[in-house]
Amino acid sequence: MARYIARRLLLAIPVLIGASFLIFAMVFALPGDPIRALSGDRPLSPSVQAQLRADYNLDDPLPIQYAKYVGNLLQGDLGTDFSGRPVSDIIKQSLPVTVKLALTALVFEAVFGLVAGILAGIRRKSFFDSLVLVSTTLIVSIPVFVLGFLAQYFLGLRLGLFPIAGLTEGFRSYLLPGFVLAALSLAYIARLTRTSLVENLRNDYVRTAKAKGLTPLSIVGKHTLRNSLIPVVTFLGVDLGVLLSGAIVTEGIFNLPGLGRAVFNAVNSQEGSVVVGIVTLFVFVYIFFNLLVDVLYAALDPRIRYE
Amino acid sequence: MSERTERDSQSSVPRDEFAGRTEGRMPGDGPVAPAHRPRDAEVPDSTEDLRQASLWSDAWRQLRRNKLFIVAATLLLVLTVMAAFPQLFTSIDPRERGVCQLANSRQGPGTNGAWFGYDIFGCDYYSTVVYGARVSMIIGLVVVGGAMVIGVFLGALAGFFGGWFDNLVARLTDIVYGLPLILGAILLLNLLAADRFFGERNLATVSTALILLSWMTFMRLFRSSVISIKDTDYVSAARAMGATNSRIILKHIVPNALAPVLVYGTIAVGGIIAAEATLSFLGIGLQQPAISWGLQINSAQNFIRSSPHLLFFPSIFLSVTVLSFILLGDALRDALDPKLR
Numbered sequence: 001m002a003r004y005i006a007r008r009l010l011l012a013i014p015v016l017i018g019a020s021f022l023i024f025a026m027v028f029a030l031p032g033d034p035i036r037a038l039s040g041d042r043p044l045s046p047s048v049q050a051q052l053r054a055d056y057n058l059d060d061p062l063p064i065q066y067a068k069y070v071g072n073l074l075q076g077d078l079g080t081d082f083s084g085r086p087v088s089d090i091i092k093q094s095l096p097v098t099v100k101l102a103l104t105a106l107v108f109e110a111v112f113g114l115v116a117g118i119l120a121g122i123r124r125k126s127f128f129d130s131l132v133l134v135s136t137t138l139i140v141s142i143p144v145f146v147l148g149f150l151a152q153y154f155l156g157l158r159l160g161l162f163p164i165a166g167l168t169e170g171f172r173s174y175l176l177p178g179f180v181l182a183a184l185s186l187a188y189i190a191r192l193t194r195t196s197l198v199e200n201l202r203n204d205y206v207r208t209a210k211a212k213g214l215t216p217l218s219i220v221g222k223h224t225l226r227n228s229l230i231p232v233v234t235f236l237g238v239d240l241g242v243l244l245s246g247a248i249v250t251e252g253i254f255n256l257p258g259l260g261r262a263v264f265n266a267v268n269s270q271e272g273s274v275v276v277g278i279v280t281l282f283v284f285v286y287i288f289f290n291l292l293v294d295v296l297y298a299a300l301d302p303r304i305r306y307e
Numbered sequence: 308m309s310e311r312t313e314r315d316s317q318s319s320v321p322r323d324e325f326a327g328r329t330e331g332r333m334p335g336d337g338p339v340a341p342a343h344r345p346r347d348a349e350v351p352d353s354t355e356d357l358r359q360a361s362l363w364s365d366a367w368r369q370l371r372r373n374k375l376f377i378v379a380a381t382l383l384l385v386l387t388v389m390a391a392f393p394q395l396f397t398s399i400d401p402r403e404r405g406v407c408q409l410a411n412s413r414q415g416p417g418t419n420g421a422w423f424g425y426d427i428f429g430c431d432y433y434s435t436v437v438y439g440a441r442v443s444m445i446i447g448l449v450v451v452g453g454a455m456v457i458g459v460f461l462g463a464l465a466g467f468f469g470g471w472f473d474n475l476v477a478r479l480t481d482i483v484y485g486l487p488l489i490l491g492a493i494l495l496l497n498l499l500a501a502d503r504f505f506g507e508r509n510l511a512t513v514s515t516a517l518i519l520l521s522w523m524t525f526m527r528l529f530r531s532s533v534i535s536i537k538d539t540d541y542v543s544a545a546r547a548m549g550a551t552n553s554r555i556i557l558k559h560i561v562p563n564a565l566a567p568v569l570v571y572g573t574i575a576v577g578g579i580i581a582a583e584a585t586l587s588f589l590g591i592g593l594q595q596p597a598i599s600w601g602l603q604i605n606s607a608q609n610f611i612r613s614s615p616h617l618l619f620f621p622s623i624f625l626s627v628t629v630l631s632f633i634l635l636g637d638a639l640r641d642a643l644d645p646k647l648r
Contacts, residue, residue, distance in 0.1 A: 018482040026494045141630035143581035145588050146604065146622040153611055153618065245487030249585060253608075264589070267493050275494070283485040
């Protein structure tokens with residue numbers, strides 16, 4: 001097990017380096033001169049411009065810029081934006097918002113997705129089953145930003161149930177954006193749970209359990225569900241990337257000051273160091289959770305063993 | 308099953324050796340090859356044609372009975388015609404000068420006989436939304452086509468030859484997977500817009516960015532199909548008859564490994580259409596005066612309270628288009644692979 005984790009961590013290193021270099025290259029090949037954009041209508045004197053360029057390593061060739069960046073990164077220094085504010089500050093400030101949003105979404109997914117999937121799987125071909133199938137298909141077809149506006153209009157404006165923007169109402173502010181962010185994955189989880197439960201209920205051990213006189217509840221709860229959750233857990237690992245990507249859109253629509261909005265603003269204002277810092281964090285989180293999921297396999301399914 | 312994999316793994320070494328020899332012998336083998344070709348082409352191809360015909364005709368028979376397929380296919384037919392010939396659906400061309408009257412700005416549905424009302428510039432909203440179908444259909448099909456070609460090409464090579472190339476492609480896939488789609492597209496679009504060749508954010512830039520970020524699943528799907536097929540008996544038979552690697556890949560492996568990729572591709576068209584709309588909505592995809600549902604929803608967002616119709620109509624068209632592709636893909640999957648049901 002420890003050897004497996006070590007090998008996976010080693011494999012993650014080239015991916016992390018490749019991804020961050022790719023992002024770095026894309027960001028610093030962006031059009032326009034950030035220093036000129038910074039100075040606005042009144043151009044800075046050439047000496048100040050040269051000083052700024054030297055400060056931000058803008059004159060070095062790309063690989064050297066990248067090497068300097070990684071060197072600083074390893075010492076915990078993510079650089080600063082062009083107004084001198086450390087990138088780590090920006091992340092510290094906006095990370096909690098995104099984490100709360102993603103956690104709200106995960107709770108929605110786990111509760112509603114799993115319950116809907118389990119009920120539909122147990123009562124296959126019932127009315128509830130068809131309802132789950134139809135509604136998940138509909139949810140999957142509505143793009144996140146459209147769903148966001150529809151939720152804002154109907155649940156927020158028309159019915160007045162939820163605040164529609166900002167963070168003014170604490171926990172309640174996260175409900176609507178969290179639900180919108182969760183919707184797509186919620187539908188996938190419901191379907192995945194249903195399919196995998198239906199498949200597992202056909203197994204011999206289920207018949208044995210039934211013959212022993214176990215109630216349907218304990219058959220599903222003790223035997224089938226554990227086996228059915230394996231693909232769902234895999235999905236949750238991959239899903240984290242989707243949640244982060246969706247956060248860019250959701251945070252924009254609901255006006256939440258999280259990482260998604262920070263990175264979107266930074267791309268538009270060409271704050272290279274901010275973009276690279278946040279996106280590298282995204283990639284790191286994605287790789288970490290995929291590793292975690294692979295390790296969780298063994299806990300859920302004793303048949304899977306790592307050499 | 309286990310018996311078979313064992314046998315296959317045992318025989319894989321000599322077969323690879325044999326493949327190397329046939330490849331080496333190929334160029335000098337002029338006179339033999341023509342004599343071989345008719346038989347080589349006749350035997351496996353005719354069985355393959357029979358098999359294929361039965362697979363696809365089975366699939367077709369099942370599709371015709373599937374009501375959801377009929378609904379999805381009809382909707383897509385209408386949307387395709389709408390994209391190709393919007394004039395058939397509306398007499399007003401919103402791109403013409405003088406069609407839009409600012410006095411009509413944001414009038415609700417039913418005003419002056421306009422079914423969907425008017426947009427911010429006072430253009431007839433129905434015709435504007437109808438003309439939006441073109442961009443979505445083009446981007447959806449072009450991107451999935453491009454991603455499928457890249458994915459099938461890399462997947463066939465990685466799956467068939469394995470080794471360092473397989474490892475390289477796998478790492479590359481990991482790297483691109485690590486970038487969230489929308490975020491990667493934002494970065495790429497900023498980059499491509501600066502390029503002299505692309506110049507601005509138009510259909511070509513948005514399509515290129517989305518292709519570069521969406522080929523990975525095609526590659527993985529195709530790679531695993533190729534790996535499961537390359538050890539089958541008919542591939543061994545073709546190899547024994549002296550078929551070259553390229554012939555085996557093109558004639559035997561690709562046609563048989565294509566079904567899962569086609570199913571995923573159909574569903575993916577919906578996802579790509581949604582992604583384009585999202586990018587245009589964020590202001591980094593297509594730019595005005597292009598007509599796109601994402602742009603329409605973008606300009607509607609400030610008027611949700613006063614003119615919700617501006618939000619609803621493009622949203623409905625967009626969602627129905629995505630839904631149709633998903634339903635079509637589901638129906639195709641059921642028909643082509645009963646195991647997945």
